[in-house]
Amino acid sequence: MIHRRLFLGLAAGAAALLSLTGAHAQxxxxxxxxxxxxxxxxxxxxxxxxxxxxxxxxxxxxxxxxxxxxxxxxxxxxxxxxxxxxxxxxxxxxxxxxxxxxxxxxxxxxxxxxxxxxxxxxxxxxxxxxxxxxxxxxxxxxxxxxxxxxxxxxxxxxxxxxxxxxxxxxxxxxxxxxxxxxxxxxLDAEIRGELEDVPAEARKVVTSHDAFGYFGKAYGIAFIAPNGVSTEAEASAADVARIIDQIRDEKIRAVFVENISDPRLVERIAAETGAEIGGSLFSDSLSAPDGPAPTYLDMFRHNAGELAKALKTS
Ligand SMILES: [Zn+2]
Incomplete structure (x- = not known):
């Protein structure tokens, strides 16, 4: 009985060791x-x-x-x-x-x-x-x-x-x-199709930091931002005043908040100019798995959809 137990114990130990090395390889x-x-x-x-x-x-x-x-x-x-x-x-x-x-x-x-x-x-x-x-x-x-x-x-x-x-x-x-x-x-072809019939005069939007230069170049939309390409520095009063003037002069209708930035600056710009908040764009980060942009491809689908919706009605 004792021997049998010892043997079983050893066998179990050896099996565990084997599966461990097996697991390691995988x-x-x-x-x-x-x-x-x-x-x-x-x-x-x-x-x-x-x-x-x-x-x-x-x-x-x-x-x-x-x-x-x-x-x-x-x-x-x-x-x-x-x-x-x-x-x-x-x-x-x-x-x-x-x-x-x-x-x-x-x-x-x-x-x-x-x-x-x-x-x-x-x-x-x-x-x-x-x-x-x-x-x-x-x-x-x-x-x-x-x-x-x-x-x-x-x-x-x-x-x-x-x-x-x-x-x-x-x-x-x-x-x-x-x-x-x-x-x-x-998806790239799909987005081009989706944004194709946005009128030329509506192809301008405001975001909080300058994260959409590549998107804008690819799909023909001008993005204007009070913050530079980094979120590190705050926009100065002069930057904000300049954007407000530009929105009025060029009749820009849509401003967007970003998932990674404080929305208050963009909300203030919208309130002062009467521009609509077009929605939220994902710039430098995805959403949580249950959000609207849990993957890179979902992020593009979401952003293009938000832009198309705001710019075609503006
Ligand atoms: Zn950024």
């Missing part, structure tokens, strides 16, 4: 993505082979993020880091240095044609320039994901990085990436 690749849009893209391409930790989650503002010790630990364990680049994540180099991260890094925006960040107001002086651009931002607009043609470049970069970090599943990453890119192309 463990998904630990990946860290800097913000929610890249987290979604990476999950979509990596599928069951990746375990993605997103640093700046849904609703978070990656311009002004402060990483926690838990973020450093997650990055320290990761085999792949997916970042935007174009100096979007000013806090990232320090986090990488402190985390002990030794994996691959994918810079998703590699290969996109950046839009230069240009000061709009002619009377801007040096101090103002500095405020406007923020401290950690270069001369390029970092929001390149807001054009589905760039989204395809992001996807290809993520596919390549996953193949390098985890060659055993290269075929799956290729296939998932190809299906994803095909969906992006289809």
């Amino acid at each position: 463990e998904p690749l630990p990946v860290v993505a800097s913000f929610s849009i890249l987290g979604d893209m990476t999950s979509r391409i990596g599928g069951e082979h990746v375990a993605v930790t997103t640093l700046v989650g849904p609703g978070g503002d990656a311009h002004v993020f402060e990483p926690t010790p838990a973020d450093a630990r997650a990055l320290g364990r990761a085999k792949l880091l997916v970042t935007n680049g174009l100096q979007f994540e000013g806090w990232l180099p320090r986090l990488v240095a402190t985390s002990g991260f030794k994996g691959e890094t994918a810079v998703a925006a590699t290969g996109v044609t950046p839009i230069a960040f240009v000061q709009e107001e002619p009377e801007a002086h040096d101090d103002h320039d500095h405020d406007h651009a923020g401290h950690d931002h270069g001369p390029s607009d970092p929001h390149a994901w807001q054009d589905l043609a760039n989204g395809q470049i992001y996807a290809r970069n993520i596919v390549e990085a996953l193949k390098t970090a985890d060659p055993a599943h290269a075929g799956d990453y290729e296939a998932n990436g190809a299906a994803y890119i095909a969906e992006m192309k289809e």
Whole structure:
């Protein structure tokens, strides 16, 4: 009896050990993505082979993020880091240095044609320039994901990085990436169709920070914002006054709040000018899973739908 029990115990132990080593071989690749849009893209391409930790989650503002010790630990364990680049994540180099991260890094925006960040107001002086651009931002607009043609470049970069970090599943990453890119192309055509018949004089909207330069260039809509390409600096009274004048002069009818920004500034501009609040646009972050923009593709569908609705009736 005693022997039998001992034997069973040993057998169970060995089985547990076997399943542990088995589980280890199947463990998904630990990946860290800097913000929610890249987290979604990476999950979509990596599928069951990746375990993605997103640093700046849904609703978070990656311009002004402060990483926690838990973020450093997650990055320290990761085999792949997916970042935007174009100096979007000013806090990232320090986090990488402190985390002990030794994996691959994918810079998703590699290969996109950046839009230069240009000061709009002619009377801007040096101090103002500095405020406007923020401290950690270069001369390029970092929001390149807001054009589905760039989204395809992001996807290809993520596919390549996953193949390098985890060659055993290269075929799956290729296939998932190809299906994803095909969906992006289809959605891009859909959005062009949806915005096609917006009258020329209605193709101007106001948002709170300058996050839609790439979207505007791709789909022919001018976005005007009191804040620059970063949310770090507050809009000055002069910036706000200039936008209010512009809305009146050019008869801009729609202003939009953003998911990551305080809506009060845009609400004040709407109240002073009589412009309608067209709705809420997702700029630098996705919504929670039960919100209107839980994925990168849903974000485009939502934003294009809100714009079409506001601009076709204005
Ligand atoms: Zn932004």
